[in-house]
Amino acid sequence: MADAFICFQCDKEEARCLCDKYCNLCHGAHNVRLCQDGQYYCLDCREACDFHAQV
Ligand SMILES: [Zn+2]
Numbered sequence: 001m002a003d004a005f006i007c008f009q010c011d012k013e014e015a016r017c018l019c020d021k022y023c024n025l026c027h028g029a030h031n032v033r034l035c036q037d038g039q040y041y042c043l044d045c046r047e048a049c050d051f052h053a054q055v
């Protein structure tokens with residue numbers, strides 16, 4: 001398995017992260033996932049910026 005993405009705020013994996021999750025770009029909370037830079041992004045912003053959530 002590839003390296004797990006780590007939340008930049010709490011240094012935990014997405015499944016263990018208890019931070020408020022919202023998109024780093026548009027601040028929306030819909031369908032946000034942790035991406036490779038350690039920040040959360042919604043689906044629209046992930047597609048727009050070519051970020052990918054952990055599988
Ligand atoms: Zn976190």
Ligand SMILES: [Zn+2]
Binds near residue numbers: 026041044
């Ligand atoms: Zn967004």
